[in-house]
Amino acid sequence: MINEVPIILFVPIVAGILAWVLDVKGVRELIGLAGAVIPVAYLIKVYPTVADGKSITYALTLGSFNMSFTLNTMTWYFAIIGAVLGLTMALGMVSTAKSGYNWLFALMSFTAVLGVFTAQDFVSFFLFWELMTFASFMMVLKYNRHASLKYFILSVIGAYAMLLGIALVYARTGALDFATISQVFAKDAQLTGLSGMGYHATLTFSRTDMILLFTFFLTAFGVKAGAFPLHVWAPDAYSETDQSYTTFFSGVLSKAGVYGIFYVLLMMMGAKLYFSLGTFHGHPLFLYIIAWIGAITVVVASFLAVLQEDLRKLLAYSSVGQVGYILLAIGTGTALGFSGALFHVLSHAIFKGLFWLVTAAVILRTGKTRFEDFGGLAEKMPITFAMGLVAVLSLAGIPPMAGFASKWLIYEAAIQAHMPLVAGAIFLGSALAFAYVVRFLYSLWFGQRPSDLDDVKEAPAPLLVGMGILGILNIVFGIAPGLVVEYINKLFRKPVITGNYYKMITPNGTYNALSVTLVLIAGIVIAGLLYVYGARARKVPVTDTYQSGNPVTEEYNLSIRRNFYRPLAEALDFWLKYSWDRFYERLGQLSEDFADVLRKSVYNGNVQSYSWYLAIVLLILALWGVL
Amino acid sequence: MNFDVRLVLEVIGMLLYATFMGFIFMGIERKAMARIQRRVGPPIYQPIIDTLKLLGKKESISHGFIYDFGPIFALGASITALLFLPLANFQLFSSNADLIVVAYLLEVPMLGIMLGAMSSGNPYSALGVQRGLLTMVAMQLPYGLAIIAIVQHFGTFKLGEIVALQQVHGWSILVPALLLAMIVFDIVFQAMIGLEPFDIITAPAEISMGPMLEYGGKQAAILFTQHAVQLFAETAFFAILFLGGASNLLELLIKQIAVLFIAIFVASIYPRFTIDQAAKFFWKWPTIIGIIAVLLTV
Amino acid sequence: MADLEVPKELREEAKGHDMYLHPIDKNTYELFFGPQHMATENFSVILKMDGNRIEKAIVNPGFLHRGFEKLAEGRPYFTNIALLLRICVPESDVPENIYSMAVDEIVGWEVPDRAQWIRTTVLEMARMSAWMFWILGFGNEIGLYTAGQWAAAYRERFMRLFEELTGGRVYHIYTVPGGVRRDIPGDKWLRQLRDTVEYLKGKLKDFDEILFDNYITIERTEGVGVMDKKFALRHAVTGPNLRAVGVPYDVRKDDPYYFYPELDFEVPVLKEGDSLARVLVRRYEMEQDLYILEQLLDMGPPSGPYMVQDPRLKALPRFKPPKGDAYAHVESTKGDFGAYVVSDGTHKPYRVHVRGPSQSHGVTVLEELLKGARLADVPVILKTLDNCPPDIDR
């Protein structure tokens, strides 16, 4: 019964435990790296099988629960993204992780995420989901207690919501494995559809049930994905941890929420939700809600990202915003939208992963995180800068980068689905993305360099390798988006987007990445010829600059280090008065006693109490099932 | 993509034509402004002389690699945007990319200029960058809404098809909803080509040319060329979306110049906004009109 | 002097305020605004910026300092006219007049009516051309080049009239102690002046449409650089800037000179004290100035000599006024422009002290108003204060 699946699943956690136990510098890095490479290797090995539409299943019996894990076309896609990001995370951690603790929990969350992606029943799904939360929580806890608490509370809310949802499903169907539940929902959906035509039947799930289920699961997955207004944990948690780990945390863990929405809400109960909740202006209502949540997430998070003063916070808000794009694409409810969402899952993972690796390298080398402390690093860390530039181009959606290909699909999907205002949100979001990546570029890499950064060195080799992998992927999937699109077509078992490796053709639009690349290169060559013809450039120092004719020295501050986008903040001052973060904090203060109790008993960050909590939850679940 | 001699010739011809006409447009802009200001104004080919002079500077400075790369990238991106437009009877590469791609490509040069300006390390340039990006943020919402209205009305993203449909059913602006979209787009257009009231990016009296400040010599020549190409591409984009495209270059030229003159007239009677006022302005009326336009075309 | 070129006491003072100890404050950055800048014309403001807001502004004048007051002490009384008028370049008749008035008072000359009429007319013409120049500057700085170009073209009409009257375009060297240097060229000149006034009256409406009623002009200036009445008085704000905070102080009314007591005109007053109020006060004053010129032309130049009849004027270079001192001031477009002249009985003045309105507008007031303003407001505040750098530097 041992096939590739358990190896892929459990090698990371085993490696993590080994690294933790043998906490020796050098050894733990090797073990950790091995633990991250093996899943990738095995996932690549099973690609032919999966690509043929076959699936590889592995079942495990734990007490009275049967847990099964499957690698099929769908799950492999998410798993490989997770694994590649996990590999780059491991590469980054070779340089940044200082103890076995980091390796243990990082690799634990690696396993957990793979488990979530491959789980085929609610028990294993929930178990691995909680393992994932736990591991990432422990990673944050080590760095910042307040951030981890915020993350924890919202995760617990999500976990409860999911538990209630699962319980409801179990109570109605008596099954916990996805296959059975899917069948029940499909049948129920048919009946609901028929009942609309006057045919009366007993439904397994009433309309109220479906509204409850939708709310529960949306909350559960929304928390993990960081959807508005449940995103408040994300900026703190993403920034207050090992930045190499954030590569994985923001690149993949947030995708677990997306995966949940995609798998549970859409593939499992989508039809039923559609029939039960009805439509709004021709759009399925539940998708319409998701789309708007996505759109609001994009706009709010991007605006906040623009106004951040901390490098990690900026990227964290940006991650939240990019997940908003994915939700929005799912919300369009068309095959094109789903393709866009799936593609964006990939491209966001690779460009945001790259961003976080660059950040990890910068923070490792400078020890600073706020924008005002940086400047002029491009000369000191040229390769890191080049990789950062690739990430910037990709995130800003400059053709021909992976980020553009996926965004383009989302644009097309949103406009074709006749959701004009939602599409307007993407336009706004993309301009905001431009704005915040420029902030990242300007403050870190350009301008005047503070004197304490004069002896900064280039990033260490493992980090550079990790960046290299993601950078190349960004460019490859950008120039040949067909590689991804072809695979996504297999998921839908029909060609949603036609074309070849370089060309994507949707029903109403085309995008030929290769021709854009070639023309762009040609244009740059033409411009370069002009440049070469002119006089040879003489390098001048940064103080040899226009200051209305006045002489300046290095003692003057020539860079805008703080409040770069202050005019925007002023234009938005009315809206910035309201903050969900502060709202939650105030809510917390209102229920001070309650919070005290929670803090004392549950949320003290103690491993034992957390396990106790898990055990109790499982017990309740089991009892409910028995009842 | 097979090697196609005719296509290559068309591309080279179009590039030369667009650059030349772009310079002439800049000249028209200066000349018309001068006439409105009751002056004689420079000869219409003056921008070409200016660019030649800048290219002929015997000295050149650099603040680093990106400082040089920024303008080059901007010009390259402008050329790319141009070649993906269906210009009159020349389709060029336009079958390879659609409206969204072109709309994006038209913004890429901005990033190039900003890259270069940022790396010069001058605070005035940095303020220019700040203003440029915020103008873009501000104008993007109405701009997007205008484009969405177009797409929803015609049901296609392909510029070629949009032009063809307009040839059959009449210009876009004959449709009331698209007329609203055109008004929105025209306001945005003012910001796209950097004229008052949205010449906030260069604002000579405030930040002394902003991003262009540290550039001189050949880099400035490249930036001027980029502006010419960009001006041509943007006016053509306007004509394609709202004025029914064109069947030959002369028709296109007439439409482009019409678009340009509207921009010049608006520019010569309005002062400059500050950046936060511009943001508030864009998010008020143009956005409201844009939303009405898209809702009318759903 | 030590490296930092600030006196020792000040260095101590600065240390007390932690000024030297932290040369780079990472939260702010420095912008040198001027002198090589479109908006400042030979004047420099050093701005400490936070984002796009100004945290602190330091005025750095002195690019135009020539030591006029010292130079005047070395030149005879009449020669000084050719020197002092260079203090206020756009409105060079004002220094001529204040100096001449002060010397007139010391000597005790009663300036003939005709000369007084001419002086009044010249001052009003200078005001009008300075207004046109101000529109040019203001238009250029808020980006409305059209209005500025038109205004500069209208100014040329006055330049031509000045040229015919005095022989100079910018520097007229026309008003001298005791009268004026030459008579009016003839009735043709008066007719031309009347035509110009009529022409400009019609053109003011154009400016209303394009500049003063423009939505964006109002948006740019409203609520920018607000002063209140108390602040303005304590900072010796004068001229249109003071009238924009609600104080109806106009030298032409409150300390009348020349023909002004006989003329009927209003002093426009607004209460808001922001840049918009300052712009609008100037707009109303243009109208009043045209009205004054019209009245002067209706009145016609009184007959009589254009210069006092005094035997001492035969040997001009050796002309010696009696001992004494006098303060004279006139209303310029910038504000209250005054000169204090001390004579010790020799043929050179003992001390000439010129009070330029920009001395207060351009230093303390500007520094205060710039605090917390946006960078885009700097040109607007500079121009609505109508800061004239040579006033400060002299």
Next chain:
Amino acid sequence: MSEKKNDDFISYELQEFKLFEPLFRWARKKSLWIVAFCTGCGGIEMPPLATARYDFERFGIMPNPAPRMGDLFLITGYVTPKTLKRIIITYELMQDPKYIMIHGSCPINGGVYWDSYNVVKQFDKYLPVDVAIAGCMPRAEAVMDGIMEIMRKIEDGTADSWKRYRENYEYYRKNQDELFGEGWREKEARRWLAWI
């Protein structure tokens, strides 16, 4: 800062355009961008020159705030030492070929201010000059004439102040340092640190 920079600037080898040099020379003549720095009272004659009555834009002349793009530096009137420092800094930001025209009698020999302690008497001791217009103040027509003279000199290649500045840099540098003292750039720059 200044020492190192100026060495660079002297050792830098200027580009020679062999084939297109006549074209560029024509372009230089037809497109003179003025650095927007009105240094004295002559600045008041700039607006009339730029506007309807004289309109120098007919000849491609245009004020430009960015010194890096400028070609022509108009010294419009007397120069005080404080201004001269800024003029030198701005002039060194400009890129070759660049031209200087002095305007009015004051920069030539001090003019009215011949005995003033704060006015530079001979401008061409500190920076090279192409064309000088006498008069106080020169009429707009005279300025136009001066600019035409510069155009003529560009055409026949005698407008070579930028070459002279490179060749005689030691001389100019010596005079500048004599007037302002050694290391004046740093001193001037640091002066404001106390107040900022």
Next chain:
Amino acid sequence: MDMNEKPKVEEKVENTEETKPELPETKEGRLVKEILGEAPYAEGNVRRERRVEFKVPPERIREFLETAQKKFEMLIQITVVDWLKEGEFEVIYQLWSVSESVHAAVRTRIPREDPRLPTVMDIWPVAETYEREGHEFFGVMYEGNPRLGPFILEPREYEKHPFRKDFNMLGYVKGIYGEDFDRYDESKTNYVI
């Protein structure tokens, strides 16, 4: 010749003192009377319509200006006159009353060596500029003004305090800019500029 100036002014002042009750019954006269009532240490008279003047001892100048500020809202200038022969600086605070439309010159005299005066910045903030200027050109120390130092001038000229009568301008100019100009003729009195 200059010698005569000071006695003349004093004479005038004495005259006013003698004719103190004879202050004209105009608004100027009433104004002067009112202020002198509050500040008896000062001497005041009316020069002509809308021109009044006061003479105040330097140690009480601040006190007097505080009193005067109630009537004279604006400080329009601080003039310093260097009376070299007497070895004194005459500092003239020129005030303007917006409500009454009267100009007042408040005169005080301080020694040329170690000239010190209290600042009036807190009464009229604009005095900061005037005092900086007076300090720069004449070397008067206004105690309490934090910004005295090179303001308009460059430090080299600032140290010389060039408006003082004993500053040899021609010699200074020759020293800095060379002597090769024939116009440097100190004996010349007939200039055509």
